[in-house]
Amino acid sequence: MKVVTGVVGNDIHVVANRLMELSLNARGYEVFNLGVNTHLEEFFDAVVETGANILLISSLNGEAEGWSREVKALKSKYKNLDDLIMMIGGNLAVGRGDAEEIERKYKNYGFDLVCHQIDLNTGLDWLEEFIEKRKTQ
Amino acid sequence: MKVVTGVVGNDIHVVANRLMELSLNARGYEVFNLGVNTHLEEFFDAVVETGANILLISSLNGEAEGWSREVKALKSKYKNLDDLIMMIGGNLAVGRGDAEEIERKYKNYGFDLVCHQIDLNTGLDWLEEFIEKRKTQ
């Protein structure tokens, strides 16, 4: 499976992003890592160019919400992205936040999997479960 | 002025007691220091024997309350102690305690001056003020 990943916005926190690439590779995905400081259009462009099945966005510095509000509108401009698995994780609010409330919000923005302050590997386990479930449907 | 001092009950915290003796001497009192582990009767006996004007009791380990309840009853057995200035200080409760509440309690037990967690020298300043005030009355 092909995954596009990166850190959204003006965020330069790169550590989780590097670990993400390592973990995805270790789990056998074909990874296209756009790195930090990546804007939303760049993510969707890369998904289209590579024919990726999964878009996996990180955000650490609290910027995510600002960007996520534009996801649906932007995604609808691209064709054939209906099957794309959309996932986001990291620190999805400024300061502390209620995890359930955050998950609900981001699902509304169009994400299938929301991992607020969830460990990388736990998140990737969820992704695999999600893919399994989809296959059997 | 003559002062009888010591640490009441089974309390063996001696450091403040040593410093107390030094401070009282430095302030010109004639000091009779009974040391730690001194029982209530011993205090009153010493006051009578020395003809002290002031009884200055320390308590650090939380025992004071148990003993203080018996102060009035005991004092009344001795004669001519009506003018004795009664002072107590140190750590006057087990665990935390409300300072005002503690002061009220100990005044009821018969103390003129109550110094819960008050620094030695502050306490001795209060004592001097108290003596001054008495004189002018």
Place this chain on the structure above:
Amino acid sequence: MSLLQEEREIILSNEYVDNFDFDEVEEFVRNASKDLFISHHFAKADKMLVQPRGGFPTYKQQFDLYEFFVESNVDVLPLTIDSNTRLNDYGTAKKMLRLSEENEIDMLNGYPLVNHGYRTTRKMITNFNKPVSLRHGTPDARLLIETAIASGIFEIEGGPITYLLPYSKNFPLDKAFLYWKYVERVCANYSELNEPINRESFGPLTATLVPPSITIVIQLLEMLLALEEGVKSFSVSFSQQGSMNQDIVTGAVIKKLARFYAEEIGCGDAAIHLVYHQWMGAFPMNKDFAEQLINMSTVIASMVGADKIITKTREEATGIPTPQANAKTVADTQYTLRILNGLPNIVDEEEEEILTLEVKAIMEAVFNDPADTLWRKVFNSIKNGVIDVPFSPHIINHNNMITIRDANKNIRIIDRGNVPIPDRCFEYERAQCDLSKDTKGIVNDIIHDIGIMQ
């Protein structure tokens, strides 16, 4: 019936003690879980063990406290005894326990173990299945120790010197030696049935300007007195002194000399451990600052290489700590130990040499006392001031040694009193200090030095 057993019967015939079933107690110790023995944990642990302090009047309170501790990942549970029990005043303890149980207010500053009895207490100890350490301060602890071991408490703190000179005004010292001899023998005997009962000396003493040489001498002597009676597992200890370097030097010297003297008397087979107490002197009232001090103590304990650390709480200056504050310290201390890594190897040869010379000189003076037994030699040495503990409330103590802190907060001896500190060492100690002041200036320095952590 042996002499010891006879003495036991007498001690236990006490109106506050339930019928004591020796056979049952022996069976209990023989089959007790290894987890209850701290000696077992010392042997297998690869980390410093963490032990808080704490004792409450009622069974329920103590049980709740233990639950808190276990949640915060405690290694060793404490059982601190109230001060009436410490002075064998079981009558008052009983009255205050009843008052504490009936009202919502604590009338005791610890757990009155004798009044609760071993049958009740054992239920609690075995329920948690963690090693428990008995903290008391009792000169005549014979009844207390019998009750403790019968309850499943397999570490006994104290000793004839360390539980007397800081904790008593006039309890006869010779009696204390004999009572503790009894304690050592009871511990030694029970040690044959299962893992050894650990004995621990109380190194902090008055926690007030005690110089390391005095602390170490007393630790070594109590160790020797215990090993003589057959104790096989012993912890020497000391508390934070105010200078990181002095603590590290003290740790190095005490470890080296404990081994040395144990071997001297043919007890090289005993296991010797080192325990470090977080700052035991006057604490800051500011609770946030108290936490800084506590954390620093943990760091220093690691540099010292202690096997166990005994903790304080942010509430030390105000009063008996809440279970919450106590449990917080344990969790914090465990975290600090976990993240503190890459400890440097530190050796201060000059300071180690001076301290070693001092300790050996005092030890020699003790051994040279003409009395026939070690305990009598030690007794005489205290009586004649060869051993002198600053700020001891005990009337037998000379109180002639005077110590102050140098610029680095090392505790230095500026008046030897009758303690045979060798001239070379004494000159070295004084050379570190500013001695130009008059008596009043020095007294002010001492007051300041007592409050250095405030």
Place this chain on the structure above:
Amino acid sequence: MSLLQEEREIILSNEYVDNFDFDEVEEFVRNASKDLFISHHFAKADKMLVQPRGGFPTYKQQFDLYEFFVESNVDVLPLTIDSNTRLNDYGTAKKMLRLSEENEIDMLNGYPLVNHGYRTTRKMITNFNKPVSLRHGTPDARLLIETAIASGIFEIEGGPITYLLPYSKNFPLDKAFLYWKYVERVCANYSELNEPINRESFGPLTATLVPPSITIVIQLLEMLLALEEGVKSFSVSFSQQGSMNQDIVTGAVIKKLARFYAEEIGCGDAAIHLVYHQWMGAFPMNKDFAEQLINMSTVIASMVGADKIITKTREEATGIPTPQANAKTVADTQYTLRILNGLPNIVDEEEEEILTLEVKAIMEAVFNDPADTLWRKVFNSIKNGVIDVPFSPHIINHNNMITIRDANKNIRIIDRGNVPIPDRCFEYERAQCDLSKDTKGIVNDIIHDIGIMQ
């Protein structure tokens, strides 16, 4: 008119800048209180200076923050700049500042200094009369620094490497070098009027498994680039690395080599200081644990012998700290510094030798680059991977060096990439690690090593 002055005029002709009165600014600096100069405090202080982090959008908020800090006994005040100003987007900063002033919500993550202007800001700085340190992260900081100095801010953090490799993905590195050359010269010129303006490098870099050799090389190079331009007071810095011993060794080597290289270029008269950052990597979520970590950092800073410490707060893992949390850290840190005494003298000759050899080898490779100026040599060395910063997000950085932690949590180089680590040192570093694992095992170790404080 000099070239520099011409450049200044251009930079300052900016619609967001009020008329800049150079003569008045010069007069102000010439007569400014010595207390505003950290260089003055370094010269006279006998304790480690404590500096928190913090910046708020409005004048009033910043003023209040300073009041909090002063109450908790701060030594150096921070001024952290918002990210729009950092990217020279003064237009957005202006808009957001207005919104922040009109509403109760912060629309900026720092103080927009250029928009507030030097006339306003100077009132605040002179009111508190404490040295202020400018924390930004700006590649083109020319206007910002002119405004800062005119405001009375006499310490400027950053540098062409340390404010770029950790903070940017693709800002052109050569431009950064030239903009910073301007900053150095402005600082150098103003330094002639009163006490020197202090420049400080940002040693923590990515705060993630950066080996000490790389940190030191970058510190030394930014120091040399500043001294070359006439800067007379400079601070090298690094952050807690995870092993106490490695920190102490790093401190010893950086102090020694900073002096050495400063003298090599004939700038031995410059004052060089050492700054230590409390742990800059991933913090524990548990705020009580965060405080333990912070306290431990302070203890290590003392062992390292730092001249200044920059603090974190208990809220680091969750979000931007409140002024209260920030002030608490300052008070706690001051207390810890006050009670920590008797620091041992620690020397690890082997580790110091290895680290010195590594730093000297990389420095030599940089100096041997054929380019004509130092900044071009450094630029080329980054480009060709002679300098390689683990976990830098910048596209120019090689990211080929691989580091892990050994059993004592020392950061060790297990893959050199293109960095000229001498063979002997490289073998030593690898010998400390368990390299028997497969790639997956090593990756897991790296993940674990990033989270060691959690």
